[in-house]
Amino acid sequence: MSTGTTAVWGRAEQQDFRSRVRGALLGGAIGDALGAGVSGLSLEEIREAHGADAVTDLVPAHGGRGCVTAVTQLTLFTVDGLIRAQVRRDTGAWHPPTDVHQAHLRWAATQRDWGPDERRKDNGWLGGQEWLYARRAPTRECLNGFGDTTMGTLDRPKHPAARDSAALTRSAPFGLLVGWEPQLVLQLAVECAAQTHGHPTALLSSGALAVMVHGLARGETLDGSVQHALALLAGRPGHEPVTEALQQALGTVRQGIPGPALIESLGATDSAEEVLAVAVYCALVGEDVRHGLRLAVNHGGPSSATGALCGALLGALHGETALPPAWLAELEGRATLLELADDFAMEMTQGPALHSPAAVAAGWLARYPRG
Template sequence: MASTARIPSLPASAATPGRRERARGALLGLAVGDALGAPAENMKPSEIRAKWGRITGYVSERPAGTDDTEYAIFSGLLLARHGSALTPAHVEAAWHEWIADRAEGPFRGAGFSERGTLENLRRGLAAPISAQHRHAWSDGLAMRAAPHGVFAAGRPDEAARLAAVDGSVSHDGEGIYGGQAVAAGVAAAMAGAPVVAVVASALAVVPEDSWTARSLRRAVTAAHLGERAVRAAVVIGGYPWTDLAPEAVALAFGAYAAADGDFAQAVLTAVNMGRDADTTAAVAGALAGATQGVDAVPARWAAAIAPARGTCLPAMAGHHVLTIADLLTPETPS
C-alpha cells in the first residue's frame, strides 16, 4: 500500500483561490468525480435510481479513482517533465516507459482507445499511426486533459495545443477535439473565468462544425433545464458504448453549466446522468474544482482520495493528484 506520507496537506482557506488552490481543486476534483462516478459507469439514470436512489456521495465501500485518475497523473507527470516543449516523441516514449514496455495492472490499459494504442505501440508503430485504431474518437484524451489546463492556466490556446500533442499518440479527430475542449476550459477556469467564459474558451479551440462543438452547444443551451434535458440533448440513444468523446465532454460541460460552477452539484449531476459517469464526473469535477478551488471539494469526499493504487497503470502507483497539482504550479520565489 502507498504511504500516506506522500499525501500533501490541503492549503488554508482563502476568499479568492490562488493558482495553486485552483490547481489542487482541479485535480482533486477530477479524482473525486472519477471515484463518485465509477459505480454508475455505463448505467442509465433509471438503473441508478433503482439501485441507489439519487447518488449523493460515495456508494462503494472503498471509493477510488479509476483509469481516468491514473492517466491524468500520467499526463501530469509528462508535463512536469517536459512543459511547453512537449513533443509527440516525448509522449510516445512515455507510453513505452510507463505502460507499453512493462506489465499492466488488472485493468490492462483500461479503455478501448488505450488498448488499441498499446497494441499499435507494441507492434512498433509510432505516432500518429499509433492512433489509428477503431476508438480514436473516445474520451480517453478528455479524461486526462485537465493537467494541460492546470499547467497552461489562463492560456486556453496553449492548453489545447498541449492536449493535441499528448493525444497524437492515442487519438484523432473528435477524440482530440474533446481533449482540447477540456484542457481549454480548465485553463480558463484556472484564471478565474466565469462559467460562460469557460464554456466559450472550450468552444473556441475546436472546429465550429465538429460533433464536439455541436454537442457542447446543445448541452449548455439545455443546462438551465436540468440534467434530464442535458442528457436528452446529447446522448446517442441505443448506441452501446458510452465513451464517445463528443457525448462525454458535452455531458460534463452541461453538468458544470447546470450547476453554475458549484463543485458538489456539478459532479453529482454528472454522476446521476450515467453513461460514462466516471469520466463525465471527473471532467465536471476538474472544471468546477478549478473554478472554485480546492476548498470547494467536500472534506468527506477529499479524504477518500489516496495515492493512486496502480490498478490500471502500475507505474502511477503511489502518486497523489495533489502532488501532481503542485508540480504543475511551482511557486515563484518572493
C-alpha cells in the same frame, strides 16, 4: 514555441494557481470515484441499487469506496509528463508530446507489472507509487495505444477511427499550462490525444477541454471559457460535432430544472463530444461542486468519465477548498494527487530555482529524471 514560462509570479498568484491545480486534479479524481461504481448502468439500474435519489455519496467500486479508475491514473501520468517536459528543456530537448508519451508508457507498465521495478531509472517518484499498479477498467484504445513504444501522431494516429472519451478524460492537465497561449494548449492536447485516438471528434474534444481548464485556471468564468474554446475550435477541420455538442450544452442550461432527462438529451454514449457536453452542462448548472458532481454521474452514460471531467472543471473554477471534504477524506491516492499537484505548481511557478543550465536541485531530478 513561446510559452511564457519566464513570467514572475507573486505570492498571491502562486497560492491561487496551486489551489486551482489541486482543485482540478482532486476534483477530477472525486468525480471519477463517484461515478466508478455506476458507470454504464442505466438510471433505473442506478436507482434500483442506490435508491430513488440515485448516487448521493461514494459507493464501492474496484474493491472499496473512493477508488479511482484508469481515468485518474492516466491524468496523473499526464501531469508527470508535463513536469518532465519542463525539466528536460534545460538540455535543449523541447518536445512535450514525447515526454507525455513516455509518461503514458510508464502508466502502461503499471497495467502489466505487479509493482514498481527498481531497476527502471526513469520511473521517478510517481512510477514508484504501488497503489497505481492496478487495472481499473482501462480502455482497449489506451492499452493498445501505449502497448508499444511507437508514438501516434496527427499524421499517423493510433486507432484512426476511435472517438471515445479516453483521450479526452486525461486532457485536463494541459489546461493548467497557464503560461502558454490558448491555441498552443489546444494543439498540445490534440497532438497527445492522437497517441491513442485519431477521430477528429476525440482530438478536438480533448483540445476544447484543455482550453476550458486553461481559462478557468486563469480566473475566467466557465461560460467565458466555453466560449473561448468554441472560438478556437471554429478554425479546425472537423470541429462541427464538438461545436454543436457544446452549443447544445449551453442551450440546455435554459431548458428547466437540471436532471437525468436533460442530461441524457445531450447524449448517453461514450463518444467524446457527448461526454464533454454532459460534463460542461453539469458544471454550469451545479449549485455547488457536490450538486454538479451528483448530476454528472446519475444518468445512463459513462458516469466515471462525465464525473471526472465535471470535477476537473469545477475544481479549476473554484479551487480545492470548494471540494466536499467527506469525499476527499475517502479518496484513494489523495496524498499522491496532492503531492503531484504541488510539484506541478512549483515547477510552473518556480522552475528556474529547481533546475537551470547553471544550477540543479538533485532531489528534483531524482523525482523527475531527464532520461
